[in-house]
Amino acid sequence: MAEKDADIGFKKDMVSKLLSSFFREDKTKISGDAVLLMAEMLKIFVEEAAVRSLKQAESEDCDQVDIEHFEKILPQLLLDF
Amino acid sequence: MSSKEETHQRLKAAVHYTVGLLCQRTGENHQTEFSRQVIAAIAETTFRQCDTFAKDLEAFARHAKRSTISTEDVKLAARRSTALSRFIQNKYEELNHEQRDLKKKNTGKRKNRDTEENRE
Numbered sequence: 768m769a770e771k772d773a774d775i776g777f778k779k780d781m782v783s784k785l786l787s788s789f790f791r792e793d794k795t796k797i798s799g800d801a802v803l804l805m806a807e808m809l810k811i812f813v814e815e816a817a818v819r820s821l822k823q824a825e826s827e828d829c830d831q832v833d834i835e836h837f838e839k840i841l842p843q844l845l846l847d848f
Numbered sequence: 849m850s851s852k853e854e855t856h857q858r859l860k861a862a863v864h865y866t867v868g869l870l871c872q873r874t875g876e877n878h879q880t881e882f883s884r885q886v887i888a889a890i891a892e893t894t895f896r897q898c899d900t901f902a903k904d905l906e907a908f909a910r911h912a913k914r915s916t917i918s919t920e921d922v923k924l925a926a927r928r929s930t931a932l933s934r935f936i937q938n939k940y941e942e943l944n945h946e947q948r949d950l951k952k953k954n955t956g957k958r959k960n961r962d963t964e965e966n967r968e
Contacts, residue, residue: 775866775869775870775873775922777863777866778862778866781859783872783903784855784859785859785862785863785898786898786901786902786905786917787902788852788855788856788859788902788904789898789902789903790902790903791876791897791906792905792910792915794915794935795906795909795910795916795917796915796916796917797905797916797917798916798917798918798919798920800919800940800943801905801917801918801919801921801922803939803943804919804922804923804936804939804940805901805905805922807872807936807939808901808922808925808926808932808936809894809897809901810857810870811891811932811935812894812897813866813867813870813871813890813894814874815856816890816893816894817870817871817874817875817882817890818874820882820886820890821875821878821880821882823873824880824896825849825878825880830880830881831880831881831882831883831884832871832875832880832881832882832883832886833883833884833885834883834885834886834889836886837886837889837890838889841867842894845897846928847929847932848928848929848932
């Protein structure tokens with residue numbers, strides 16, 4: 768199978784371990800399909816954070832995206848998710 | 849460092865890596881660069897958001913009297929934004945189509961094998 772190097776994302780195993788590490792109860796498990804969907808959701812979260820920060824930097828005529836741009840868009844980002 | 853902390857450190861590093869790649873690609877598409885600090889900040893925020901997601905998902909499953917988190921719980925976690933809900937719904941349907949196609953392929957192979965054996 769040819770590898771699409773444009774397909775960056777969170778690996779299924781990693782997402783599964785990541786979410787599991789935050790569960791309050793030992794008996795809680797997550798289905799494989801749910802992990803795949805959560806991997807997509809995390810990817811969107813990061814992409815939204817990146818694009819919104821970038822748009823903020825552009826609106827301020829900055830040629831590098833810096834932490835102050837991210838800080839400005841962070842409240843709305845968290846509300847949207 | 850406790851083993852739980854070690855796990856979290858490893859996971860944080862893995863998240864940071866993927867976040868870095870995604871930011872790099874976004875930057876390249878817009879001829880801009882993301883500073884190292886902002887990538888670290890996005891990675892840290894994503895890691896913390898996972899905590900919120902995980903606890904929400906766990907609560908949804910428990911509310912439905914299940915101990916295994918299902919895709920229905922994920923769909924509920926995506927409820928705040930219409931666009932996000934639609935996207936997750938589409939991904940969910942893509943997943944189901946892939947699984948249905950795989951099942952059809954396997955039953956198709958079995959049917960062919962049967963007819964070949966009958967001919968022999």
